[in-house]
Amino acid sequence: MNSWEATTYNNDLVREVFGNLCIDKTRLPSSGLSSIGVPSFVAEWLLDKIVPGSGTLTSIELEKIDSFIKKAFPRKDDRNEIIFDLTQGEIRKLIALMQVRIKLEQGGKVIPEPLAQIPVLNLTECSIATDIVERYKILLRQGIWGKITLAMLPDGKVEVMDFEPFQCSQVDLQGYAECREKFNTQQWRDLIFCSMGFNPQHPSYQQEAKTWILARLLPLVEANYHVIELAPKGTGKSFFFENISSKVTLISGGKVTPAQLFINGRTKEVGLLGRHEVVVLDEVQSLTFDNPEEMIGPLKNYLASGRYNRSGFADISSDCGLVMLATALPAIMQYSFSYCLSPNIAFSFEDVPHSCRKCCNIELDDQLEPRNEDNLIANLPKFFAETALLDRLSGIIPGWKIPKFQKEMIASQVGLKMDFFGEVLLSLRQDNRFRFYVEQHTKFAKNVTIRDQNAILKSASGFLKILYPHLELTLMDYERDCLEPACKLRQAIRNSLYYLDEEFRQFLVEKFMWRQSKY
Known part of the structure; x- marks a missing residue:
């Protein structure tokens, strides 16, 4: 079943197919577990053990959870x-x-x-x-x-x-693929979207917005996948990474040291890149390094080869993905709140002084789109402008196309339990059939570099794992759902490289002919 027509979310189908591997997502928000810092992959496991059921928690269930929290969760x-x-x-x-x-x-x-x-x-x-x-x-x-x-x-x-x-440790990928066969493409996309914690039926989540939210899964399903997301505050970009798995870690802004990321020369302890599956650097526009050369050199090597060394230690290999999140739009948000205190006052973008339209990384036009979409990293920290580093990234996720996260956008349907969902995504890293598929069904024009090709194939393979884990799809499905968004991710990198370095201008800046499939 690969119908693309819009469908009503089918909770009964999800329960029938996945059984005790799914959960009513309305249970978690009212439980109080998130407010005490318990990640979703733990909280949903606990809810299913302590107060199994569906719908919003009752007062009796809330008392049971509250008693459990006081007894079991230390502060x-x-x-x-x-x-x-x-x-x-x-x-x-x-x-x-x-x-x-x-x-x-x-x-x-x-x-x-x-x-x-x-x-x-x-x-x-x-x-x-x-x-x-x-x-x-x-x-x-x-x-x-x-x-x-x-x-x-x-x-x-x-x-x-x-x-x-508490976490799920074993995953049957064949059984997971068989479950996928019971859903059409739109049903499955919405199930994955719901499992991430987002409400797929909210009218603000149009198809394009859903695609770029799903792109946040790429570093989990693809080993050594490195990407930037530029998005306004409140779009839920760090929310997902904080709640999916303990194998994903998030560092929020501030100072990052080589010892923290690579290896501690004093204690000999391997850093975050060697211990996790995904490392997320949040608020990268505020990142600082004591010694940039000591950080950027090993980082470029790692992004290119999956290996790094430091302080005389032998090479350390890792398949950890690196995600960099940068915030957009804070200046206009602050201005609008300051000058429009009443909801009855009409507010136009033209009312904002030009100086307020430019935030830490994106300057917006009248439609709140990037004014210079061809060079998105222009106002990020200087190390991003080093083309040797930028070229090693698979893409830039256009987070300005994702609506701000509001209460009613929280998932309210039946989705996969977060601990199971996270383990499935990470287990898909080891399956090479998807890479073989994209290589067999994609060819590139002459103006596409090897790095461009590898980045696109990696992204396309990731979308394939997310949306078609059973590998049953048409070439039209592949081009629309996997290859086209993969190309858009890489195009943003290519455009920025074009403006940063004359070396890349030999390839021109228009979209490359890289979406030709073999029939």
Whole structure:
């Protein structure tokens, strides 16, 4: 079934096909779990265990959740109370993110024991049995959320006695593909959209907006996929990445160090790029580096090859994707709020002084479109203007085409549970059939560089995994849903390169003939 006609969202079909792998998305907003910092991939798992059902939570269910939160979720200021209870011989059970690290001593003669870290309580050296680490080796990477049982050892050291992870760990991709066969293309697109946390039936989410929101999934389904999104505040660009999986990490603005991103020369601990599947740099327009050369050099190498080295260490390989999010439109937003305090006052873009139309990265025209769409990174930090770095990115997501996120845009249908959904997306990275398909069905004109081709094929493969995991589609489906948006993503990079460096002007700036499929 590949009908493109608009359809009504079919909750019953989703339940029938996916069973206990789906959840009514209206459950989470009223639960209070998000307000205490619990990501959706954990919260939905808990809701289904504690108060299974559908529809908005009842008062009885809310009381049950509230009681559970108070009992199981520690706050930072609970640390001393928990440690006191442990010293009195109590066993405490709590729900939190836990990581495990091995502390190496130079010239040490004893094999070091693993040490558990519970960030929310600022506990960094908890004893933990090696058999727990053996069972859940993801603890050694980015860590995992779960139910942690704590006790105090006679020597005064906190011990992790037991651990039960919450996240889905096994995915049947063949079964997932068979489930896809039960939906037409529009139904499936809306299911994926809903599973991300967005309401597919909201009138503001037209087809183009949905496409660019779905493009946020590309770094999860494609290994070493690197992209920029330029979007206004409030479009939900960081919301999704914060809630999909503990294998995705987000750094918000400020200063980023080589030790944080690559490897810590003092502790020898591998950085974020080596431990996560996707690293998201939010508010990149405010990023600063103490030593830009020390950061940009390894970063360019990594974007090109998937490897990096630092401080004399051997090369580290990783398939982690890098996502850079930049905010647009803050100046006009501030101006409109200052001068239009009453909703009854008509407001025109022409009323805004020209100086206020230019924000940190995009200057807008009268239709709130980028004034210089051919050079979108002109006002970003200087390191973005280095063409050797920019050319290594697969594309720029046009976030100004995505409407601002409002309460009624939250998903209210039945979608896939976030923990299952995240694991499916990441598991699709390993399936090479999609890359083979796009290579067989795409050819490029002579004016398309190898980097252009690789970027387009990677994006097209990603859209194929997202929308057609069963690989049953027509060439028209492929060109419309996969290849065309892939080309638009890369075109934004090519246009900027053209204006930044004379070397790229030999390729001209018009759209390349890269959408010819083999029949």
